Every structure is written in C-alpha cells, then in structure tokens.
Amino acid sequence: MAEMEQAKPSPTSLVLRALRSQPVPRPPIWLMRQAGRYLPEYRTLRARARSFFDLCYTPELAFEITLQPVRRFAMDAAILFSDILVIADALGCPVVFVEGVGPKLKPVRSAAARARLRRTAVVEKLAPVYATIRALKQELPTGTALIGFAGAPWTVAAYMVEGEGSKEFYVARAFARREPAAFAGLIELLTEATIEHLRAQIEAGADLVQLFDSWAGVLPESEFRRWCQEPVARIARALKSEHPEVPIIAFPRGAGLHLPSFAAAVPVDGLSLDTTVPVTAVRRALPELCLQGNLDPVALLAGGAGALEEAERIVAALASGPFIFNLGHGVLPETDPAAVAALVAHVKSLRLPRVPPHGAERDAC
Amino acid sequence: MAEMEQAKPSPTSLVLRALRSQPVPRPPIWLMRQAGRYLPEYRTLRARARSFFDLCYTPELAFEITLQPVRRFAMDAAILFSDILVIADALGCPVVFVEGVGPKLKPVRSAAARARLRRTAVVEKLAPVYATIRALKQELPTGTALIGFAGAPWTVAAYMVEGEGSKEFYVARAFARREPAAFAGLIELLTEATIEHLRAQIEAGADLVQLFDSWAGVLPESEFRRWCQEPVARIARALKSEHPEVPIIAFPRGAGLHLPSFAAAVPVDGLSLDTTVPVTAVRRALPELCLQGNLDPVALLAGGAGALEEAERIVAALASGPFIFNLGHGVLPETDPAAVAALVAHVKSLRLPRVPPHGAERDAC
Numbered sequence: 001m002a003e004m005e006q007a008k009p010s011p012t013s014l015v016l017r018a019l020r021s022q023p024v025p026r027p028p029i030w031l032m033r034q035a036g037r038y039l040p041e042y043r044t045l046r047a048r049a050r051s052f053f054d055l056c057y058t059p060e061l062a063f064e065i066t067l068q069p070v071r072r073f074a075m076d077a078a079i080l081f082s083d084i085l086v087i088a089d090a091l092g093c094p095v096v097f098v099e100g101v102g103p104k105l106k107p108v109r110s111a112a113a114r115a116r117l118r119r120t121a122v123v124e125k126l127a128p129v130y131a132t133i134r135a136l137k138q139e140l141p142t143g144t145a146l147i148g149f150a151g152a153p154w155t156v157a158a159y160m161v162e163g164e165g166s167k168e169f170y171v172a173r174a175f176a177r178r179e180p181a182a183f184a185g186l187i188e189l190l191t192e193a194t195i196e197h198l199r200a201q202i203e204a205g206a207d208l209v210q211l212f213d214s215w216a217g218v219l220p221e222s223e224f225r226r227w228c229q230e231p232v233a234r235i236a237r238a239l240k241s242e243h244p245e246v247p248i249i250a251f252p253r254g255a256g257l258h259l260p261s262f263a264a265a266v267p268v269d270g271l272s273l274d275t276t277v278p279v280t281a282v283r284r285a286l287p288e289l290c291l292q293g294n295l296d297p298v299a300l301l302a303g304g305a306g307a308l309e310e311a312e313r314i315v316a317a318l319a320s321g322p323f324i325f326n327l328g329h330g331v332l333p334e335t336d337p338a339a340v341a342a343l344v345a346h347v348k349s350l351r352l353p354r355v356p357p358h359g360a361e362r363d364a365c
Numbered sequence: 366m367a368e369m370e371q372a373k374p375s376p377t378s379l380v381l382r383a384l385r386s387q388p389v390p391r392p393p394i395w396l397m398r399q400a401g402r403y404l405p406e407y408r409t410l411r412a413r414a415r416s417f418f419d420l421c422y423t424p425e426l427a428f429e430i431t432l433q434p435v436r437r438f439a440m441d442a443a444i445l446f447s448d449i450l451v452i453a454d455a456l457g458c459p460v461v462f463v464e465g466v467g468p469k470l471k472p473v474r475s476a477a478a479r480a481r482l483r484r485t486a487v488v489e490k491l492a493p494v495y496a497t498i499r500a501l502k503q504e505l506p507t508g509t510a511l512i513g514f515a516g517a518p519w520t521v522a523a524y525m526v527e528g529e530g531s532k533e534f535y536v537a538r539a540f541a542r543r544e545p546a547a548f549a550g551l552i553e554l555l556t557e558a559t560i561e562h563l564r565a566q567i568e569a570g571a572d573l574v575q576l577f578d579s580w581a582g583v584l585p586e587s588e589f590r591r592w593c594q595e596p597v598a599r600i601a602r603a604l605k606s607e608h609p610e611v612p613i614i615a616f617p618r619g620a621g622l623h624l625p626s627f628a629a630a631v632p633v634d635g636l637s638l639d640t641t642v643p644v645t646a647v648r649r650a651l652p653e654l655c656l657q658g659n660l661d662p663v664a665l666l667a668g669g670a671g672a673l674e675e676a677e678r679i680v681a682a683l684a685s686g687p688f689i690f691n692l693g694h695g696v697l698p699e700t701d702p703a704a705v706a707a708l709v710a711h712v713k714s715l716r717l718p719r720v721p722p723h724g725a726e727r728d729a730c
Contacts, residue, residue, distance in 0.1 A: 061457075167532050170663060170697060177667035217582070217619070220661045220693065221643040222675075254582070256621025259644050278586040278622050296585045300533060302542035328585070332535060 015077045015145040016207060019247035019269045019290050021322045027315055029347045030077035030147070031340065032251075032272075033330030034069040039337060041068050046298040052097035053089065056082045062132040063139070069235065070144060072337065073344045076324075077145040078136060080201070082129055084212055087193055088160050090125040091117040109164035109175055114189070122193045123200050130204040137205030148206030150197050152213035152252075153190035153231040160186065169218055176227065183227075191231045195238045202239065208247040211235065217254015217274075225265075226256045233266040240267060249292060253329065253332025260285060275328025279317040290322035295343075297332045303339035308346045319352050367727045369563030380442045380510040381572060384612035384655050387686045394712045395442035395512070396705070397616075397637075398695030399434040404702060406433050417462035418454065421447050427497040435509060437702065438709045441689075442510040443501060443677040445566070447494055449516025449577055452558055454527050455490040456482040472528035474540055476547040479554070487558045487567050495569035513571030515562050517578035517617075518576065518596040519556035525551065534583055548592075556596045560603045560627060567604070573612040575637065582619015582639075589623045590630075601702070605632060609686065618694065619674055625650060640693025644682040655687035660708075662697045668704035675709045684717050 014028035036042055042065055046055065053062045065081040085103055089095045095105050108114055109282070123130075133230075136146055161172035161183070176183040198209045216228045236248050251272035253263050263271055263286055273282060273293030283291065295314055297308045315325065325347045331340065379393035401407055407430055411420065419425045430446040450460045450468055460470050473479055488495075501511055524530070526548070541548040546651035563574050581593045594617075601613050616637035617627050628636055628651055638647060638658030648656065660679055664672045680690065690712045696705065 126420065153651075165532075167530075168694075170666070173661070173663040174666050177663055177671060215639065217621075218662075220640050220659075223661075224641070254619075254621070254641075256582075256641055257624065257646065258641070259622065261643075273511070275585050276582065276589070276619075277625070278623055278626075294585075296538075296588075298538040298542055299585075301535070301539050306542060 012074065012143045013207065014143070015147075015324055016247065018322045019208060019249070019326050021290065024352060026320055026350055027289040027323055027326060027347050027350055028076040028280075029325040029344055030075045030079065031069075031144075031327050031331055032079075034073070034075055034079065034285060035065045035081045036331060037333035038331055038335040038340070039068055039072070041072075051076040052083070052181040053086070053095065056086055057128045059128050059135055062128070065141065066132070068135055069340075070140070073341055074116065075144070075344065077147050078140055079147040079210070080129070080136070080149060080206070082132075082135060082149070084149075084156060084214070085159060086129065087122065087150060087156055087190065087197060090122045090197075091189065091193060092121075092205070093117060093160050096258045102165045103159060105160055105163050107171075108160045108186060109171075111179065111185070113181050114186050116272045117186075119189055119193050119196075123196050125137075126200070127198060129197075130200050130350065133204035133206055146205060148198060148201030148204075148209040149298045150201075150209070150211060152211045152216070152228065152235075153187045153194060154219070154227040154358070155213050155215045156190050156194075157183070157186050157227070158215050158218075169215055173218065173223075176223065176309055187227060187231055194231075195235050198235065198239055199242065202243050202246050206246070208269075209239070210249040210251060211268075213250070213252045213255075215254070216252040216258075217256060221258065224255070225261070225335055228252055228255070229258070229262050229265050231282045232262075232268075245347075247290075247291075263289060270322075270324065272326060273328060277328070279314055283318050283321060287321050290324065291318050292324040292326045293318070294326065294328035296333070297327050297329050300327065300339055300343060301332045301335050303336055307339060307343060311343060311347055312350070315347065315350050370409040377508045378441065378510040378572065379508070380512075380689055381612065383687045383689050384573060384614070385647070386655065391683055391715055391717055392440040392690040392712050393690055394709055395444065396434075396441045396445075396484045396692050396696055398436075399440060399444065399705075400430045400446045401696060401725065402698035403696055403700040403705070404433055404437070406437075406547070417448070418451070418460065421451055422493045424493050424496040424500060427493070431497070431501055432504065434705075435505070440509070440705055440709065442512050443505055444512040444575070445494070445498060445514060445571070446500070447497075447503050447514070448513075449521060449579070450524060451491060451494065452487065452515060452521055452555065452562060455487045455562075455623050455697060456484065456554065456558060457486075458482060458525050467530045468524060470525055470528050472536075473525045473551060474536075476544065476550070479547050479551050482551075482554060484554055484558050484561075484634060488561050491562060491565070494562075494609075495565050498566055498569035498571055510572045511570060513566030513569075513574045515559045515566075515574070515576060517576045517581070517593065517615075518552045518559060518586070519592040520578050520580045521555050521559075521642070522548070522551050523580050523583075534580055537698075538583065541588065552592060552596055556599055559596075563604055564607065567608050567611050572612070573614065573617060573634075574604070574721045575614040576633075578615070578617045578620075578621070581617040583611060586623065590626070593617055593620070594623070594627050594630050594715040597633075599629075601632045612655075616653075616657075628654060635651075635687075635689065637691060640691060642693070644679055648683050648686060653687065656683050656695070658683070659693035662692050662694050662700070665692065665704055665708060666697050666700050667699055668707070672704060672708060676708060676712055677715070680712065680715055692728075
C-alpha cells in the first residue's frame with residue numbers, strides 16, 4: 001500500500017498541471033536552490049555535518065533539508081537536496097567541497113583516467129539518494145510535487161576535466177578538442193549513468209525531473225549540439241520510453257541563441273529559462289512549451305518592491321502559455337528569507353485568466 | 366604634412382573596406398588580444414616592466430607591443446595595446462594587476478565613492494595612449510588598419526563596483542539594483558569619459574574603434590537595455606556625429622538572445638560575435654551588417670587541422686555579407702604562435718566570390 005502511494009504522482013500539483021499544459025488558477029512556484037545556505041535552519045544542520053556530501057548521502061539530513069523551504073514557504077514543489085556532482089563521485093571521481101571556494105575534483109584528463117571510472121556502481125553508491133526520495137514521497141503533502149534532478153553530462157564532464165569551477169572551462173574545452181574520442185567516452189558514460197540515476201529517482205517516487213546544464217553557455221554551436229543538446233535529448237528519450245507520464249524539465253543555462261534549436265531537438269515538457277532570457281520573445285517563439293523562470297536571483301537578493309514588480313512582469317509575459325514561476329538561477333546565499341516569503345506570497349496571489357493554455361490542443365492529438 | 370598623414374585612413378585596408386560594405390578579395394583578419402602573453406617577445410618586455418599598466422602608459426612599450434603581432438603575422442589590423450580599465454584608473458579608481466589573479470580595483474560602492482571620481486582629468490591622464498596611437502599611425506604600413514578601443518560602460522562599471530573579475534558580478538548587479546541612481550551616475554560618467562577617450566583616440570589617428578562589453582552576458586533583459594545597449598548606442602551616436610567616417614565595432618560578449626535588439630538599436634558598422642553565436646542564423650538575421658568573428662580561442666589553442674577547418678566553416682557561413690575574421694574572444698596565453706601563423710595564412714588564402722556584398726545598397730541610399 002505504501003509502495004503504491006509512493007508511485008502515484010500528486011494529482012493536484014499545480015507544477016505537474018502546468019507541465020501537462022493543463023489550466024492552473026495561479027502560477028505554480030518553486031525556486032532553484034530553495035534549500036540552502038540562505039536559510040538559518042540549513043546552516044545549523046550544515047555546521048553539524050562533516051562535509052557537504054555527508055548532507056547529500058545521509059537520508060535523514062537530505063530529507064530534512066529538502067523539506068525546510070517547503071515548510072517555511074509552502075512551495076509548490078520540493079526539490080531533492082543533492083548535488084549535480086554526486087554522479088562524478090559515484091563514478092569514482094572523488095569530489096570535495098572547499099568552504100568558500102567550491103568543488104574540487106580529481107581531474108579526468110586522459111583516456112586512461114576515463115577508463116578507470118566505473119559505471120556499474122552508480123545506483124548502488126547513490127542508494128541513499130533514492131532512500132531520501134522514498135521518505136520524502138511519503139511525507140510530502142498532496143499538491144507538492146517532488147522534483148528529482150541531475151546535472152547534464154556536459155556540465156558534470158566540464159567539472160570532472162577542469163577539476164573545479166571556472167568562468168570559461170578552458171581546460172575542459174581544450175581537452176574535448178584535443179582528445180575528442182576520450183571526451184566523447186566521458187560524455188557517453190555520464191549520459192548512461194545519468195539515465196540510470198534519474199530512472200532510479202523516478203522509481204523511488206520523483207514526480208518529475210530536471211536536468212541542470214549550468215555551463216551550457218560557454219560552447220560554440222557545433223559543440224553545444226554535440227555535448228549539450230544531443231546527450232540531454234538522449235536522456236529525455238530514454239526516460240520517456242520507460243516513464244512517459246513523468247515530466248522532464250531541461251535547464252540549459254546560458255544557451256542564448258541556441259535555445260530555439262535546443263527546444264526543437266530535445267523532447268522535454270518544460271524549459272527552464274535563465275536570468276538573461278528575454279521572456280516576451282521566447283514565449284512568442286515557444287507558445288506551447290511549459291516555460292519556467294526566470295527572476296534574477298539578484299533582484300530577489302535586493303528584495304523590496306522591485307523584486308515583486310519584476311516577478312509580475314515575468315508572469316505577465318510568460319503565463320499566456322504553460323508556466324512555472326522560478327528564478328533564472330539558484331537562490332543566492334545572502335538572500336533574506338523574508339524576501340523569499342514575500343515573493344512566494346505575491347506570486348501565489350496572482351490570478352491567471354481561465355483560458356485554455358496554448359498547449360491544450362497538443363494533449364488532444 | 367605629418368599631421369595630415371596621421372588623419373588619413375589607410376585607403377586599401379581590407380578591414381575598413383569590409384566595415385564600409387565594400388567588396389574584398391579575401392577575408393580580412395585580426396585577432397582580439399593578438400598582442401599579449403602568448404608571444405615570447407611580449408613576455409620579454411613584460412618581464413622588464415614594473416607593472417602591466419606601465420606597459421600601457423609608456424608609449425615606446427605600448428607601440429612596440431602593438432606592432433609585435435603585426436610584424437610576426439602581417440595581421441590586417443593593429444589594435445592599440447592598452448586595457449579596458451585605463452578609464453577606471455584615469456577616473457581616480459586605482460587598478461592593480463595581480464599576476465595570475467587579474468585586476469584588483471578599489472571598489473566604488475556608494476554614491477559618495479562615485480562622487481569622488483573625476484571625469485575632468487581623463488584625457489590628460491591618458492595622454493600616453495594617444496601618443497602611442499600617433500606613433501603607430503606613422504609607423505604602420507598602408508593597409509593595416511589601426512584600431513582604438515575602450516571597454517563599454519557596463520563592463521568597466523562592473524569591475525569598478527565588484528573590485529575584481531567575477532563569474533557573475535553579483536556584487537555589481539546587486540549594487541545596480543539597490544542604488545540605481547548611484548549606479549546610473551557611474552554609467553553616465555563612464556559613458557561621457559568613454560566618448561572623450563575614443564574621440565581622442567580617433568583624433569590621434571585610430572582608423573576605427575571597438576567597444577568591448579565583455580560582461581554583457583550576465584544581465585536580464587531590462588538591465589541589458591539600460592546598462593549595455595543604451596550607453597553603447599549613446600557613445601556610437603556621439604562619435605558618429607563628429608566622425609561619421611570612422612567605423613565602430615561593438616562586441617557585446619554573451620549578449621545571446623539580446624543580439625537582435627542590440628543590433629537594431631545601436632548604430633555601429635560592425636558587430637563582433639562571441640564564440641557561442643550560431644553564425645548561420647545570425648548572418649541570415651543580419652544580412653547587411655559587417656560581422657566579425659568568431660573562432661573559439663580554444664580551437665586555436667588546440668591548433669592543427671581542426672582550427673583551420675572550423676575557420677573555413679565560419680568564413681563559409683559569414684562571408685556572404687560584410688565580414689572580418691576574428692576569434693570569439695581573446696587569444697589564450699597558452700596558444701602556440703605557430704598555430705596563429707597557420708590560421709592567418711589559411712584565412713588569407715581563402716578567396717571570396719566577387720559579388721557585391723548585401724550591404725552595397727545601403728551605401729547608395
């Protein structure tokens with residue numbers, strides 16, 4: 001019985017309704033990195049843990065952290081507390097988070113280093129993640145969608161080759177050009193591991209999944225297609241073939257002028273727009289797709305009436321079609337939780353016209 | 366007589382012909398940051414100087430460094446060796462370059478700090494820059510265009526507020542939101558100072574100027590218009606009103622989906638495309654504008670046949686209209702000068718069809 005409960009998506013989740021192009025009375029809202037350092041209750045738990053990954057790998061902690069913003073703000077979705085780099089870690093590329101610096105990885109910069117990575121262990125090593133999802137699924141109120149996620153192969157590969165964060169990922173990009181076969185092998189490995197990881201999250205109870213391609217914005221056209229667009233399309237097709245009812249959101253951050261071709265090529269239910277995306281033009285170009293976004297996290301950091309006005313402009317521009325309110329990137333650590341509360345309350349107070357969304361015909365086909 | 370020589374643009378410069386939409390037999394080529402650390406002869410001069418700014422402010426050194434890549438590779442243009450942050454320095458915001466880290470500035474984060482900046486001294490303080498241009502103008506062979514440049518106001522302001530380089534310039538963006546009047550004052554000051562600085566470069570002999578907006582890619586739509594597009598348009602209009610014959614190239618790096626509105630709003634002769642811009646689509650959208658770019662500096666770093674093939678693809682896509690070959694960002698310090706030599710020779714070997722470019726009608730109007 002509990003098993004069946006776990007597998008059933010919350011029927012009234014506004015987030016799922018938007019992703020299925022069904023009408024919603026108000027914009028659904030959740031925020032990228034809604035669980036995290038800006039919340040004092042998160043910092044309390046973080047201070048007690050040995051490492052950042054301890055939080056991700058301890059179901060009790062990850063469960064609690066996932067729920068913190070849902071309790072505080074009644075978000076319309078809970079996103080699993082985890083990290084895009086758990087895949088690298090599970091493949092045998094150790095990751096440590098250095099306070100104030102970011103992730104440091106043992107760089108993978110040769111075909112031999114790539115060959116040492118092991119795909120077989122991924123789902124076993126990430127078992128605590130799925131345990132967290134099972135617990136969350138039982139706990140979450142009806143109507144709060146549970147979001148699973150993974151990093152997209154390019155972004156994870158970029159960290160694995162570079163060995164750390166970067167403005168431009170020159171080392172990773174140079175490796176991809178100098179050793180395209182080895183890099184393609186790494187992308188292939190990550191694509192397969194990501195399918196397994198997301199499949200396991202769905203089977204544990206995730207109502208939808210989001211793919212974060214945080215560094216999609218540094219690549220030229222041909223590489224964007226090869227390293228960002230095609231792997232994400234392959235992951236989406238694989239998940240859709242097994243779980244057609246589970247929506248997928250892609251977040252190709254910084255895709256810029258590649259966005260139209262990405263949207264045409266990748267079979268996703270939702271597209272998360274980064275801060276820089278001009279919303280009116282993109283809504284016009286993609287009238288039927290569920291668009292998610294894209295308030296500037298800096299507007300939320302600055303808070304006040306400005307943030308709420310900007311949120312209204314985004315809703316006005318995007319909510320003529322299927323839409324989920326979100327930021328254009330994660331909540332910044334210095335953000336005042338009171339500003340988040342004000343934003344959520346304001347977005348929830350906005351009423352949408354009860355017209356069938358543009359995408360309604362698509363469902364009828 | 367020497368004065369007159371200085372003011373006359375080289376009549377046969379292929380770069381100027383492309384910017385005027387006149388036919389050229391082959392693609393003109395120069396490279397952003399073609400003078401710099403990848404050249405051993407630059408490193409020799411750098412090692413002798415006390416600081417990076419010493420190189421910029423000593424006409425003999427800046428002259429020599431500007432000419433190094435022109436001598437080595439017979440580039441079609443020489444770009445003044447200087448830095449986008451000389452404007453900040455001249456306004457009274459001290460800049461130091463920390464080896465291996467980048468520029469460090471005394472941050473401007475209040476209306477009071479903004480008020481302490483002094484526009485009056487800019488052209489006096491930057492007199493060595495104009496002396497360098499005068500000397501270069503006398504030295505350069507006919508056909509080698511001399512490019513002056515400045516940073517665009519947003520990018521320079523972002524460094525001045527942030528106090529250093531950054532991935533996202535959150536501090537600068539938060540300041541712009543929290544103190545919009547003070548930030549607008551800073552942008553206004555930089556816009557006026559940049560007009561003066563570029564005007565002085567033109568009057569010293571620059572054949573054309575380029576405006577570098579290196580961090581245009583981090584802003585949402587409304588801020589992009591206000592902080593990037595409008596100041597650059599204002600600078601372009603001011604320069605055009607006095608020197609209509611001097612072409613202006615804008616480089617709004619990372620503008621992405623803002624590029625069409627930027628191109629429509631800013632009266633420039635050329636648009637420099639960053640690495641991520643899909644060239645076929647942009648050529649189709651902007652058939653008449655001179656487009657410059659956009660080989661990935663990482664492709665040049667990797668070198669070999671791959672770089673040359675990619676260069677050919679770019680020429681094939683862009684040279685149906687007015688076109689200047691360049692990179693999508695600056696030459697990387699680890700680049701092999703031999704790869705640059707091979708690239709320049711290859712691009713110069715490509716022949717263009719002798720059809721009138723798309724922009725020819727524009728000139729007739």
